[in-house]
Amino acid sequence: MNKTEKMIHEIVEGVQDGAVILVGGFGLCGIPEKAIEAIRQKGVKDLTVVSNNCGVDDWGLGLLLANKQIKKMVSSYVGENKIFEQQYLSGELDVELTPQGTLAERIRAGGAGIPAFYTATGVGTPVAEGKPVKVFDGKEYIEERAITGDFAFIKAWKADKLGNLVYRKTARNFNPIMATAGKVTIAEVEEIVEVGELDPDEIHTPAVFVQHVILGEAYEKKIEKRTTRVEEAIG
Secondary structure (H helix, E strand, O other): OOOOOOOHHHHHHHOOOOOEEEEOOEOOEOOOHHHHHHHHHHOOOOEEEEOOOOOEOOEOOHHHHHOOOEEEEEEOOOOOOHHHHHHHHHOOOEEEEOOHHHHHHHHHHHHHOOOEEEEOOOOOOHHHOOOOEEEEOOEEEEEEEOOOEEEEEEEOOEEEOOOOEEOOHHHOOOHHHHHHHEEEEEEEEOEEEOOOOOOHHHOOEOHHHOOEEEEOOOOOOOOOOOOOOOOOOOO
């Protein structure tokens, strides 16, 4: 089965108002930027977006925020996005802040068909408010529910036409687990090869989790926050 036959704009036609979408990446590393732009152009509204953070003001998911397309974010932190902060403080945006490890496990559990799990992370903090608590071996744990999405948009480095994926370096962040947790998973990649060209031992996401593969071009790969150091000459 060739999963590379559709264009990204054809695929995002299935994304409707109110959809829950999982978006891979960490900061601006490994984000599906072509899919995000296609969703922006479609203009779909009231989205619930699950992602580590929300990009920056003028790139990544920040484009959807600026366009008032996101109703709720499930994230680990606000990041470098001032629009995120402003919309949250004004009440325009519902935000469910989740510890990063817990967020990763909620998504992994969703992909594995596990409805909930218990963790000590967040006990005694606002994270635990309204959540069931159980005691195991004398220690309190809170219940966390699994996360799945109507769609998962992820970014990989390379794919074959069946949809087997390989990620490159730190772009292998939230992408692999999100690929398993979407009802429909769309992977955008930088290169597509024929079936059999990928070494099976190098495949990170098997094709069974992927419904569509999109070939992207001219990725900008922006740096979220550039830090430099000036060393003084020692005389």
